[in-house]
Amino acid sequence: MPTIHPTHPFRTDQANIERLTSLLLYLGQPKRGSTEKDNMALRLWASSTANALGVSCASKAHLFPSFSLSRCFSTVLDGLKYATSHEWVKHEGSVATIGITDHAQDHLGEVVFVELPEPGVSVSKGGSFGAVESVKATSDVNSPISGEVIEVNSKLSESPGLINSSPYEEGWMVKLKPSSPSDLESLMGPKDYTKFCEEEDAAH
Amino acid sequence: MLIHIKKQRGLIIFWLSMAISQARNIGLPLMNLVRLKGETILRQLQLEEQLLRTSSDNWFIINDGTNTPTIVMGMSGKPVELIELESVLRDRVPVIRRFSGGGTVIVDCGTIFVSFICNKDAVPGLQPYPHPIMSWSGLLYNEVFRGIGDFHLRENDYVFGNRKFGGNAQSITKNRWIHHTSFLWDYDARNMAYLKLPTRAPEYRLVTLLNFTPSEITGSQARGHAEFVCCMKDYLPRSAFIERTVKAVETHFSVRSMQLEAIGTFPDATFSHSTKLLTKQELEAFYSLQFDNSLSESL
Numbered sequence: 001m002p003t004i005h006p007t008h009p010f011r012t013d014q015a016n017i018e019r020l021t022s023l024l025l026y027l028g029q030p031k032r033g034s035t036e037k038d039n040m041a042l043r044l045w046a047s048s049t050a051n052a053l054g055v056s057c058a059s060k061a062h063l064f065p066s067f068s069l070s071r072c073f074s075t076v077l078d079g080l081k082y083a084t085s086h087e088w089v090k091h092e093g094s095v096a097t098i099g100i101t102d103h104a105q106d107h108l109g110e111v112v113f114v115e116l117p118e119p120g121v122s123v124s125k126g127g128s129f130g131a132v133e134s135v136k137a138t139s140d141v142n143s144p145i146s147g148e149v150i151e152v153n154s155k156l157s158e159s160p161g162l163i164n165s166s167p168y169e170e171g172w173m174v175k176l177k178p179s180s181p182s183d184l185e186s187l188m189g190p191k192d193y194t195k196f197c198e199e200e201d202a203a204h
Numbered sequence: 205m206l207i208h209i210k211k212q213r214g215l216i217i218f219w220l221s222m223a224i225s226q227a228r229n230i231g232l233p234l235m236n237l238v239r240l241k242g243e244t245i246l247r248q249l250q251l252e253e254q255l256l257r258t259s260s261d262n263w264f265i266i267n268d269g270t271n272t273p274t275i276v277m278g279m280s281g282k283p284v285e286l287i288e289l290e291s292v293l294r295d296r297v298p299v300i301r302r303f304s305g306g307g308t309v310i311v312d313c314g315t316i317f318v319s320f321i322c323n324k325d326a327v328p329g330l331q332p333y334p335h336p337i338m339s340w341s342g343l344l345y346n347e348v349f350r351g352i353g354d355f356h357l358r359e360n361d362y363v364f365g366n367r368k369f370g371g372n373a374q375s376i377t378k379n380r381w382i383h384h385t386s387f388l389w390d391y392d393a394r395n396m397a398y399l400k401l402p403t404r405a406p407e408y409r410l411v412t413l414l415n416f417t418p419s420e421i422t423g424s425q426a427r428g429h430a431e432f433v434c435c436m437k438d439y440l441p442r443s444a445f446i447e448r449t450v451k452a453v454e455t456h457f458s459v460r461s462m463q464l465e466a467i468g469t470f471p472d473a474t475f476s477h478s479t480k481l482l483t484k485q486e487l488e489a490f491y492s493l494q495f496d497n498s499l500s501e502s503l
Contacts, residue, residue, distance in 0.1 A: 085378055107333040112404075113280035113305075128377070131279070136306035136360050137334040137374035138279045204331040 074197065075102040077168055081184055082193035083144035085126075088168065091184055096145055099172045100132070100163060103197050108134040111163045114156040116173060121149045125183050129174060132163060145183035147176035233262055233326045235457035237450065238464055240267040245274050245311050246300055248319075249479040251470055253303045255321050256375060256382045258475060262326050264453055265384075266446060267317040273395050275299045276386075278306040278373060283482070288398050289491040297398055299482045304382065306360075306373030310398055314390035314435075316442070318449060321382045327456070332381050334374055341372065341383050347452040353439045359406040362387075366408055367434035387445070389436045396429040 080088045086104035090097045105111065113133035123129040128140040129149070152174050155162060163171035178184075188196060240248065248267050255263050275287055275297055283289060283299065286308045292299060297310075311317075320341070324332040330340055342357030349355035353364040362370030362385070370387045409432055410424040426432075436445060453459055464470070 107331070107335075109334060115279070126378070133278070133280050133305040135334040135374075136278075136304075136338070136372050137376055138303065138305045139334075139376040140378060142378055200331075204329050204336070 074106055075168070076190045076194045076197075078190050080168070081144065081187035081189065082196075083126075083142065083187055084196065085142045085144075087142060087144050089144045089184070089187065091178070094177060095150070096147060096176045096178045097172050098143060098145075098174050098176065099167055100141060101193075102167050105164045105167045105171070108132060108137075108139055110134055111160045114160045114163065114173070116152040116156065117149050119149050119151060122179075123147060123149060123174075123176065125180070132160070141173060143174075143176070144187055145176065145178050146180050147178040149174050150177050151175040232456065232458040233323075235262045235264050235326075235453060235459045236462045237264045237453075237459050238266070238462055238467070240265065240464065242269050242271045242313070243267050243464075244272065245270045245276060245317070246298075246479070246481055247471075248317060249276075249300065249302050250477050251464075251467075252319055252321060252382060252384065253375075253477050253479050254470055254472055254475050255467075256303075256377065256380055258469065258472065259321070260323065262323060262457065263319070263321040264457070264459065265317070265319040265321070266449070268442070268446065269313040269389075270311050270315060270317070271313060273297060273310060273312040273392075275308065275310050275398060277301050277308045279303060279478075280305070281308055283487065283490040284494045284497070285403060286400055288400060289487060289494060292398055293484070293487055293491060295398075296484075299487060301480050301482060302373070303478045304373040304375040304384065307371065307402055307404075308399060309371055309386050310395045311386055312392065312395060314388065314392070316387040316389050316436075316445065317384065318387065319382060319384035322380065324379050324381065332376055334376070337374060337376075337381055337383050338372065341385075344452055344456070345370075345449075347455070348445070348448045349439075358408055361406060363408075364434055364439060368432060369434050369436050387436055388433055389442060389445075391433070391435065393430065399429070401426055401428070 076082075077088075080090050082088050082101065086101045088099055088101050100108075111132050111134045115131045115133075115138075117123070117129050121129070123143040123146065125144065125146045126142055129143045130141045131138045132141060133139075153162075153172050155170065156173065163173075165171070245267075248265070248270070252263075252265065255261075275292065277283070277286055277299065279301065281301055287299065291297075309315075324330075327340055330336055338357065338360055342362075345357070345362060346355060356363050358366070358368075360372055361368045362372070368388075370385050372383065372385050374384075375382050405426040409426045411427055436442075440448075450459065
């Protein structure tokens, strides 16, 4: 199970309800002259649906025919730190585990190959330590912190799709021995990363 | 006197049109255009990888044909699955593993290469991920092929109708990306025979198999190379394609031509390329592995 904050697993706020409502209104293709009563009914349904799902939206909904539900429901976990290049790091004592976020895997598409470093290699904060291949593209994966690689996820060579299906757990990529504890301080927490993703998606 | 006035007017018109052109280009990102002809695909890919990783400029590279037929695999390409190793070894066909993703092609003088290497903010509003970049390229080539054939971007390929003539690959770094294409101007069917049918084929390559007695769908099968691809030469002249592409790019960028020799840092001996020419020994090792796999399957 993902490590989730015990009292607030996810947040559902008015902004997310508005997004869900907008999505439902679009999908329902309301006719001209639909009443405020109809919209209020949908709003209430959307609110109860959102509460039941308990999902936090990491990106803003886009009202286009190609709208993807997965973009609205990207997961951001408490207890992790995040880089602007969409990697996460989980720091536990002298070990830091790194992978790419749900937002990143969703935007990349189906991962078909993962290139990882050898244990013993040193990586620098912001520098590339490997790559994933998806669709027709190779995409660099950058380390949020500096350190030495102590373990890589060998399951990814046979099952690269773990990055898509379980980006924060089974899809972890490397474990590092951090060399500079202060690296973590400049990374984003869950709230800031959620906002960052929303702003990034809104700008494009 | 009249001739003098006409000459003056002509000069004014000339300078006005230059000023308008320059004013229009102000605000457009700069794009360096490098035109190559017959450059080896290995050297082209090494240039592109180096520019992607070490340059901060935008680059638009056209290589009009490559002299030696060469097989080019994507980053994760497995020779055993993708190429007919026995004939490749026999005929000494070079095999390259490139730095970008995507599938396997065999390129030769009938291939035209077009590559875009861009900073992530070069195209306003474009997110540096595979799908948005692919879509942007489709829009660009829509302009190129307007009025010519039934052009589409279809599942990451460029097609006329349902026949592929352009294959794409990308590589995305923290702040830059490359989108490069091999266009099939013409091809030699004998060269296609060096490639196996890929295990992962796009949906539109599949044809539905029907059993007519009784009528039912019995499955699907990938079209062979000859039924799947088409040649650009059947649609427009070679030079017209190149000039139409340049013109389309000029509507989005301020394009300036640059000679390869003017890129002073290429080749940079200190830069470590991941694009590699596979050695004969490596290919032979893959061939042995394939042979061993076949033997163990038959036992």
